[in-house]
Amino acid sequence: MSKTSAAGQTGTPPDRARLQALHQQLSEHLDNGIIPFWLARAEDPDDGGYRTSFDEQGNAMPMPAKYLNSQCRLLWWFSHLRRHRPAVTAAAALARRGFEFILEHFWDDSHGGWFWTVKRDGARLDDGKIVYGQSFAIYALAEYYLATGDDRGLEYASATFDLLQKYCADTRHGGYYENLNVDWTPEAPGFAAGDRKGLDTHMHLMESFTVLYAASRQPLHRRKLIEITELILSRMIDPQSGCGLNQFDLAWRPLPAIAIKRTWNAERFGERPADPTETTSYGHNVELAWLLRRAVETAGEPFGPYLAVHRRLIDHAVAHGVDWTHGGLYRDGLRATGQALILEKEFWQNAEVLVGFLDGYEVHGDPRHLDAFENVWNFARQHFVVAGVGEWRILTDREGRPLDTNLGNAWKVSYHTGRAVSECVDRLSRLGRLG
């Protein structure tokens, strides 16, 4: 049981049968859905590395490019299985083959760091140095090292971290430049966002530094993990509402969010003017909450000082982001009032809040967090998960009618869905023993 756990310590004992039923449902989905889905399909038989694009029936689709991001997410996934689901014996070999592919085709021998995209056969396509992607390389490589003991994983994760410190740390304002060219000069301002910082990239850096420190136990990795954690909390959380801001200029002045060339929404919407409204992402906020707890506990810091911010992030989504009528989680809302603006349901936010709501229930013992978890899980079972195939659709409308039915694309693999279900299975297992 976690040292910051409070569930079971309140007046109302948790409903053991309910928790065990949920544990059973999510375990079944993990073991018979997500895990076999990717075991059977991820390896690219022609060119090496991983395939990421699959239609609603799970058939491989054309895949003109391989993205650093999703190659690393699958490398992380098979490494995670190797560490946490040792019965999945095929995972180690799949991790190793993915590792060899990114090392051969994504690593930049001239300037260091990882290219953003390559063609399916590995030929260089977009050689930009995108910190979002560098962060997923650290995340995957550190997990790969922990899973397999292959020293090259930690070596390249550490080298990537060093490059971020050298080329991306902003010594004027703190934090990191996020979008750079192949030679680590900052990208152009505007759409390419060389002049922006955001919660998205910085949160994922916190996530990857957490695993890097768990792998290396280097004081420097711990120090930078704490720095970025404190930076996020001091700069990127709205003190009024307790929810997350999105984008900033380099000096941390909040900016209306734009689509960003290689990462944030650009492949869905293209370049477009900034949205004049000040929005927040419920899913990001709750993802931040549980990643924050993991970061603080991995750093060996007491969680007490973080309880309030953790709870406010979760409570905001429970109050405003959960659709208590149709189930599931809305995409985005207004920061000032919390009111939901975009009522569609997207896979990753619905996956991440599963972990965060259970995290909230475990830490704060608030039964509303468990209710919110169950609400979103029931919506996901019914509307996201494709029965008999095992993965989640990308997007539905408010009532759950499919809008984007593919099960994998250049971005979506098993990182959000599989990780969330795996994290929830562990939490439900702990909680189910407490009834």
Add this chain to the structure above:
Amino acid sequence: MSKTSAAGQTGTPPDRARLQALHQQLSEHLDNGIIPFWLARAEDPDDGGYRTSFDEQGNAMPMPAKYLNSQCRLLWWFSHLRRHRPAVTAAAALARRGFEFILEHFWDDSHGGWFWTVKRDGARLDDGKIVYGQSFAIYALAEYYLATGDDRGLEYASATFDLLQKYCADTRHGGYYENLNVDWTPEAPGFAAGDRKGLDTHMHLMESFTVLYAASRQPLHRRKLIEITELILSRMIDPQSGCGLNQFDLAWRPLPAIAIKRTWNAERFGERPADPTETTSYGHNVELAWLLRRAVETAGEPFGPYLAVHRRLIDHAVAHGVDWTHGGLYRDGLRATGQALILEKEFWQNAEVLVGFLDGYEVHGDPRHLDAFENVWNFARQHFVVAGVGEWRILTDREGRPLDTNLGNAWKVSYHTGRAVSECVDRLSRLGRLG
């Protein structure tokens, strides 16, 4: 003539004869005083590297330790002479021998970076990683490379810069941690100042990044030079008075200055409580002004946006720091009113304002800056410079009576005095042609 020069463009033409007389006096002091003083004495005949400690007659004194700081300052000095005074043919060999000594005895093969002190024979004494000293290593090594073409100079300067980015950049608040242990973990808080930042170290980083960029022309070195320049101006200048602040916590909250274990005043005063008054150093302020101009021009940025801050730094010292009765420059004053508090005259402040006052005269064309220059120079000639020996005493009382008569110690070599006189000779040469 400098592109930011304004002298000679005002209504009052500069007094050509006066400028030429000053040029003559300072050239004489440089060529027959400071240069031969160190050429004859700096090399340590017994143990290699440089001797730094000399009494008022220029006799070598016992020297239990060699400091990174002063070894690098003399390496810088001989490299500077090699570049700018090519007639001084002995300088190149003296630079090279100093370089070999620091490389052999100060470089940390285990963790990278430079130890703080070694015994006279090179044995390790204090292996702390003090950013003030790392900065002087960069300054000296980049100048050494520019002077001699020895690639190792730029290689070690760049490696030191990289270590600062990796271990010392503060990604939460911007700027750099200043005091670290041998393994680059931060030093203890308080007297060892692991929890402080200051104008002193950051100004010297700006100075060393300036020469590093001039040597490497690497975009990254230019970017970090601009970042630290903007950081200093936004965080370390008091917007009310226009003068510099001294010390800060890591989050840039100004703190009353304390003596700091290895650097700031500790060897004069030891550990003692913080001075409750809010002081400013006139000498530092004016040194910052001319180093700022050098930084901005080296980065290839227009100086227009910096004119006002440059002028306020200098005007503050002209108004409050110059002793118009006895001559010379006071040590420290009150930030709020400018009033001088410590009326002693110390060598380095008096040397640095010579450059800065001439810089002010050249840029702003204000005859008060030239008057201030002449005032301090006349005081220095009379009370600091030891006639017939060629170097400056360390400290006098307000009227110029000697308080510390040594000409060199573990800190004081030719960096402030020689550099100031050399910089002034160049400026006076330019200005004297304008009359």
